[in-house]
Amino acid sequence: MIRITRQTDYGIVLLSHLASNAERRYNAPELAAEAHLPVPMVAKILKLLAREGLLVSHRGVKGGYSLARLPETISMAEIITALEGPIALTECVEESGVCAHEPICPSRSNWHVISRAVRRALEGITLAEMIHPLPAAAKLVTLGSGRAAVSAPANI
Amino acid sequence: MIRITRQTDYGIVLLSHLASNAERRYNAPELAAEAHLPVPMVAKILKLLAREGLLVSHRGVKGGYSLARLPETISMAEIITALEGPIALTECVEESGVCAHEPICPSRSNWHVISRAVRRALEGITLAEMIHPLPAAAKLVTLGSGRAAVSAPANI
DNA sequence: CGGAATCGGTACTGAATTGGTACTGTTTCA
DNA sequence: TGAAACAGTACCAATTCAGTACCGATTCCG
Numbered sequence: 001m002i003r004i005t006r007q008t009d010y011g012i013v014l015l016s017h018l019a020s021n022a023e024r025r026y027n028a029p030e031l032a033a034e035a036h037l038p039v040p041m042v043a044k045i046l047k048l049l050a051r052e053g054l055l056v057s058h059r060g061v062k063g064g065y066s067l068a069r070l071p072e073t074i075s076m077a078e079i080i081t082a083l084e085g086p087i088a089l090t091e092c093v094e095e096s097g098v099c100a101h102e103p104i105c106p107s108r109s110n111w112h113v114i115s116r117a118v119r120r121a122l123e124g125i126t127l128a129e130m131i132h133p134l135p136a137a138a139k140l141v142t143l144g145s146g147r148a149a150v151s152a153p154a155n156i
Numbered sequence: 157m158i159r160i161t162r163q164t165d166y167g168i169v170l171l172s173h174l175a176s177n178a179e180r181r182y183n184a185p186e187l188a189a190e191a192h193l194p195v196p197m198v199a200k201i202l203k204l205l206a207r208e209g210l211l212v213s214h215r216g217v218k219g220g221y222s223l224a225r226l227p228e229t230i231s232m233a234e235i236i237t238a239l240e241g242p243i244a245l246t247e248c249v250e251e252s253g254v255c256a257h258e259p260i261c262p263s264r265s266n267w268h269v270i271s272r273a274v275r276r277a278l279e280g281i282t283l284a285e286m287i288h289p290l291p292a293a294a295k296l297v298t299l300g301s302g303r304a305a306v307s308a309p310a311n312i
Numbered sequence: 313c314g315g316a317a318t319c320g321g322t323a324c325t326g327a328a329t330t331g332g333t334a335c336t337g338t339t340t341c342a
Numbered sequence: 343t344g345a346a347a348c349a350g351t352a353c354c355a356a357t358t359c360a361g362t363a364c365c366g367a368t369t370c371c372g
Contacts, residue, residue: 003159003240005358005359005360006359006360007359007360009267012267027317027318027319028318028319038360038361040361040362040363041360041361041362043319044360044361044362046319047319047320047321050319050320051320051321057318057319057320058318058319058369059317059318059319059320059367059368059369059370060317060318060319060368060369060370061316061317061318061368061369061370061371062317062318062369062370062371063317063318063319063368063369063370064318064319065319076270084159110172110285110286110287111165111168113281113285113286114232114278114281117277117278117280117281118274118277118278120277121273121274121276121277122270122273122274124273125269125270125273129269130269161329161330161331162330162331163330163331183346183347183348184347184348185347194331194332196332196333196334197331197332197333199348200331200332200333202348203348203349203350206348206349207349207350213347213348213349214340214347214348215338215339215340215341215346215347215348215349216339216340216341216346216347216348217339217340217341217342217345217346217347218340218341218342218346218347219339219340219341219346219347219348220347220348221348
């Protein structure tokens with residue numbers, strides 16, 4: 001339930017990799033190779049992450065990418081928002097008063113409650129927590145391993 | 157970020173409506189009219205919800221749908237799972253050992269941490285909470301109203 | 313100073329998913 | 343027995359997504 005695009009999936013893998021080798025500067029092909037992901041996709045995603053301010057890019061011959069901040073300060077919520085895009089919270093929210101004439105809206109506005117709950121959950125997980133060996137509690141849920149290059153979009 | 161299909165969106169609106177008029181039995185056209193949603197879609201969604209056990213259906217001339225349980229005992233997680241379908245948590249998870257040869261998987265298995273966090277958040281919200289006037293805290297986030305029939309899929 | 317490596321942006325295509333519709337069967341009630 | 347309602351399935355159009363390609367801008371290094 002609740003889907004995340006493969007692009008975001010890849011993005012988190014890439015950021016995790018960068019976070020666990022924070023001293024190094026990676027370029028796109030290197031990262032792609034080490035993460036076993038297709039190079040063009042990786043390049044595309046890195047561009048996005050740089051534009052969104054999660055990575056800093058260095059151009060030129062010895063260029064590459066590195067994390068813009070410490071992994072402890074980057075939340076899953078940020079990453080997902082950066083990659084999924086801020087595609088507006090349905091038109092109704094963009095212009096606040098647009099559809100006040102619809103009487104069912106009140107029941108629907110509770111969507112915000114759900115949004116908040118999920119966002120909170122995602123804000124509570126940092127990139128740093130993704131690269132450390134899992135704490136004991138979480139290990140119970142770690143059922144299987146995933147195959148990067150072929151895996152379908154993750155369904156939460 | 158994180159998208160929910162319009163079908164699920166509609167489903168939650170319909171269930172909320174049913175929950176706030178628990179004594180009544182609705183058929184598909186009635187519900188569609190009151191929720192301002194397209195009839196065929198409503199019919200389709202109700203079938204689904206009935207099959208998933210969230211609604212009980214009554215066939216025949218005076219048939220219709222009603223909630224299978226008290227709104228307090230139905231969580232958002234259940235609803236979303238019912239409507240989004242259990243479309244497998246990526247192939248890798250279906251068969252646990254399939255891709256143990258991929259060394260990046262460890263970093264990816266932390267997806268389960270995210271999954272759990274989101275699921276927990278959604279399990280913590282019941283249908284009953286969706287129909288009560290919002291508690292003060294939540295009201296701060298209720299920015300605008302949504303237009304049912306035209307709204308795009310909600311992005312959390 | 314010039315070439316090579318690398319990021320930055322955009323535009324395009326094929327495939328998968330979603331939203332929506334239609335039709336046919338089954339059950340129940342009057 | 344006929345009409346009303348649910349049940350199931352199959353189908354189509356439109357959007358979205360994954361992936362690719364191309365060209366420009368920037369930096370390093372010989």
